[in-house]
Amino acid sequence: MTTIRAFTLRDTESVIALWQATGLTRSWNNPHLDIQRKMTVQPELFLVAVDGHDIIGSVMAGYDGHRGWLYYLASDPQRRGQGIGRALVEAAEEALLEMGCPKVQLMVRPGNDEALGFYDTLGYERFSTTTTGKRLIAD
Known part of the structure; x- marks a missing residue:
């Protein structure tokens, strides 16, 4: 039976392997450092899907007071199609909504049509925008 709960530090290696x-x-990107940083900012928005003792999914969410964001959504490749990703997104959306978040967004790398199709089924709208960034700290 799959349950969704908050990430704990003992989940680190399993989540990174996922x-x-x-x-x-x-x-x-240093995934250990990404986790360490997340645990200092809204750690309650870092969720994992668990079956028994096995980590089978994850999602990080964040809310900046204007928009929510989803990151690191993953589900065990051997268990795709079982609703793990959908359940994680819904749980993250609920947590964001409870914080007063009016809108959630995410980024998908070019060419990841499978992910885009997944988000289409969840009602996510594609935008024509360009994302820019600047590294402030080297990992």
Whole structure:
């Protein structure tokens, strides 16, 4: 039976392994540092899906007072189609809504049509925008 709960530090290695298995990690990001940072800012918005003792999904959310954001949504590739991703998104949306968040957004890397299709089924709208960024701290 799958349950969704807040991330705890003992989940770290399992979550990172999940992120690696789903292609979410990048050479320029340190997932341990990403987790460490998240645990200092709205840690209640870092959720995991668990089956028994196994981590089978994750999502990080954040709310800046204007918009909510979703990051690191992942579900076990062997369990795709079982509603894990949907349940995680819904749980994150509920938590954001409880904080007064009026809108949630996320970013999808170019070419990830499977993810775009998934978010389409959840009612997410595609925007034509350009995202820019600047690294302030080297990982």
